[in-house]
Amino acid sequence: xxxxxxxxxxxxxxxxxxxxxxxxxxxxxxxxxxxxxxxxxxxxxxxxxxxxxxxxxxxxxxxxxxxxxxxxxxxxxxxxxxxxxxxxxxxxxxxxxxxxxxxxxxxxxxxxxxxxxxxxxxxxxxxxxxxxxxxxxxxxxxxxxxxxxxxxxxxxxxxxxxxxxxxxxxxxxxxxxxxxxxxxxxxxxxxxxxxxxxxxxxxxxxxxxxxxxxxxxxxxxxxxxxxxxxxxxxxxxxxxxxxxxxxxxxxxxxxxxxxxxxxxxxxxxxxxxxxxxxxxxxxxxxxxxxxxxxxxxxxxxxxxxxxxxxxxxxxxxxxxxxxxxxxxxxxxxxx
Numbered sequence: 001x002x003x004x005x006x007x008x009x010x011x012x013x014x015x016x017x018x019x020x021x022x023x024x025x026x027x028x029x030x031x032x033x034x035x036x037x038x039x040x041x042x043x044x045x046x047x048x049x050x051x052x053x054x055x056x057x058x059x060x061x062x063x064x065x066x067x068x069x070x071x072x073x074x075x076x077x078x079x080x081x082x083x084x085x086x087x088x089x090x091x092x093x094x095x096x097x098x099x100x101x102x103x104x105x106x107x108x109x110x111x112x113x114x115x116x117x118x119x120x121x122x123x124x125x126x127x128x129x130x131x132x133x134x135x136x137x138x139x140x141x142x143x144x145x146x147x148x149x150x151x152x153x154x155x156x157x158x159x160x161x162x163x164x165x166x167x168x169x170x171x172x173x174x175x176x177x178x179x180x181x182x183x184x185x186x187x188x189x190x191x192x193x194x195x196x197x198x199x200x201x202x203x204x205x206x207x208x209x210x211x212x213x214x215x216x217x218x219x220x221x222x223x224x225x226x227x228x229x230x231x232x233x234x235x236x237x238x239x240x241x242x243x244x245x246x247x248x249x250x251x252x253x254x255x256x257x258x259x260x261x262x263x264x265x266x267x268x269x270x271x272x273x274x275x276x277x278x279x280x281x282x283x284x285x286x287x288x289x290x291x292x293x294x295x296x297x298x299x300x301x302x303x304x305x306x307x308x309x310x311x312x313x314x315x316x317x318x319x320x321x322x323x324x325x326x327x328x329x330x331x332x333x334x335x
Contacts (some may be wrong), residue, residue, distance in 0.1 A: 001172070001207060003165055003241065007058035011085055012050045013042035015173045018181065023280040030301035031186070031310035035283070036174065039318035044084035044116065047077045047318025049199050051166030052158035053085045058163065059162050060091070065152035067092040067144045071133045073100040073264060074126075075288065077319040078157045078194075080113045089181040092149070094140050101264045105328045108211045112325030123210035157194025164200035164237040171204015174313070183311060185212050189224060189300075190315035191293035192216030192226060192254050199233035206246040207238065217296035218256030219289055220263040226254040258296040264288045266329045269295035274323075275334050286319030287326045 016037045025033045025324070041050035060068055068086050072079040072095070079095050086093035095117060101108060117124060127136065137153050144151040178185055188205075192198040199218045205212055218226045227249075234247040260267035270287055273295040277283050284290045297314055300306045323330070 001217045001241070003169055006055055006165055007062040008054050008163070009058045009061060009089065011013040011043050011054050011057065011088065013040060015177065016040045018177050018183075018328060021281050024276060027276070027280055028298060028301045030308055031306045031312045034183070034311065034313045036313055036315045038170070039316045039320065041318070044081050044120070045318065045321050047081055048167075048315075049078045049081040049158055050085075050165035051170055052196055052200075053154075053166070054080060055165040056154045056163045057085050057089060060152035060154075061089065063150070063152055064079060064154060065091065065150045067094060067149045067151045068154055069094040069096070069137050069140050069144070069151050071098065071137060071156045073095040073098050073285045074109060075113045075264065075322045075325050076103065077113060077286070077289070077317075077322065079122070080116050080120070080321065082154060082158070083117050084124070084267055084290070087120050093120070093121045094144065094151075095124050096133055096136055096140065097124055098129055098133070099126055099128045099133065104261070107328045108325045112322045112323075116321060141232035157196050159194035159196030159199075159233060161233065161237045161240040164196045164203070165241070167197050167200025168204035168207070168237060168241060171201050171210070172208060175205065175208055175210055176243045184311050186310040187306065188212055188214045188313045188315060189288035189293060189297045190214065190308055191219055192230060193289060195226070195230045195316070196242065198230045198252075198254075199237055201315070202230070202234045202240065202247050202251060203238045203243065206251065207241065207243040212257065213251075214253070216252075216254040217258055217293035218254045219292050221256065223256040226256055227252045255296055258292050258299070260292075266326070267295065269299065269307055272334060273298055273332055274330070275332070278310075279334070282318070284320035285316065286322040287330065288322055289319055290317050
């Protein structure tokens with residue numbers, strides 16, 4: 001199976017590597033832990049959204065767009081990568097930023113990803129949390145049309161069936177790497193938020209007959225809402241590639257017990273996880289997505305859900321630029 005019939009632009013450095021994390025594995029005393037380095041996709045410090053944007057921007061180019069419109073939180077990794085992709089392809093980028101984090105500091109509001117968005121020249125508009133962004137993006141699209149432009153709307157996280165193709169492809173890539181490296185993987189763990197990565201990877205694995213289960217660690221929504229969101233998008237994506245019904249509802253698992261007080265909010269477990277990864281493996285995870293997902297995975301090991309003799313792959317979705325926005329909140333001491 002291949003995805004060559006879908007419009008695509010070359011943005012990512014692929015395949016991204018799989019690396020063993022021997023020191024973290026030994027410290028936790030459980031399974032052998034590997035990391036899929038999707039922080040190494042290359043575009044604007046890398047990250048998972050670059051895979052999705054290859055297909056989203058491919059569709060935009062096919063439609064003759066000269067302006068892309070998207071939405072994300074103030075520290076959105078997706079917005080950063082979309083702004084960079086627009087620069088690479090010679091397009092304008094209109095961004096709707098949601099003020100999702102309560103009582104955000106000046107550091108959060110002005111550094112990290114939002115600073116990079118400005119470097120890439122994106123036109124940033126800020127909105128209150130809970131805004132109807134589908135409506136607002138259509139209004140911005142009309143503005144672009146009225147000024148003679150040709151807009152293309154990319155949803156938050158590029159999480160629609162077109163964007164999810166990037167992680168269908170990642171599923172194919174992973175299975176090829178597992179075979180080449182002679183790895184028998186018992187579980188894949190990832191952060192699950194806007195759903196495109198989780199949904200696309202589920203489809204990619206199942207369409208190829210894989211039985212490797214995926215555990216999503218939620219970062220914003222309650223479990224039932226998150227699982228339904230992922231399953232809906234997985235079903236739509238499976239239909240798009242001609243593999244209807246390859247993913248069943250019971251295949252979609254999201255543990256949403258590691259969110260803390262809300263999206264993008266600090267938790268002690270996340271802080272510890274980021275420091276453990278840095279000190280044992282020299283890797284940087286972001287506080288919003290991979291940091292909380294890693295905290296969940298570590299807790300699973302400590303509570304005997306993942307055990308010695310197993311092999312786990314953690315999908316690193318990038319976003320380390322966001323660490324700078326949290327410098328007021330993150331401790332650098334392990335207690």
